[in-house]
Amino acid sequence: VQLVESGGGMVQPGGSLRLSCTSSGFVFSLFHMAWVRQAPGQGPEWVSAISYHSETTYYADSVQGRFTIFRDNAKNTLYLQMNNLKPEDTALYYCTRPKWEMSFTDYGRRPPLDGVNYDYRGQGTQVTVSS
Numbered sequence: 001v002q003l004v005e006s007g008g009g010m011v012q013p014g015g016s017l018r019l020s021c022t023s024s025g026f027v028f029s030l031f032h033m034a035w036v037r038q039a040p041g042q043g044p045e046w047v048s049a050i051s052y053h054s055e056t057t058y059y060a061d062s063v064q065g066r067f068t069i070f071r072d073n074a075k076n077t078l079y080l081q082m083n084n085l086k087p088e089d090t091a092l093y094y095c096t097r098p099k100w101e102m103s104f105t106d107y108g109r110r111p112p113l114d115g116v117n118y119d120y121r122g123q124g125t126q127v128t129v130s131s
Contacts, residue, residue, distance in 0.1 A: 008125030
């Protein structure tokens, strides 16, 4: 299994970025997928998640209305469109493959822990929002 993120960078407040996560080694369309971020000195947090056919999504309160998660199962790719970026969005963003037992009500209650509630992650892409 491989997850490879791209699209990060430095942007001014109010700017936009689109992250991509290209997957391989598993049947992408059979799995929910999620984005996690970790800022320096802070623990990881779920940013957004999407069900395998995009019928259900989750957003952290801090990004609701600004970020949009979507996926293209034909391309085995997960995306995160980030608009109106704020300095507090600065973090390493990585995509994960949540474990089967994660329900969408869990994302707001259980922190992302490698090997506990997701089994694969990418290396991440850095997003820096600064003027």
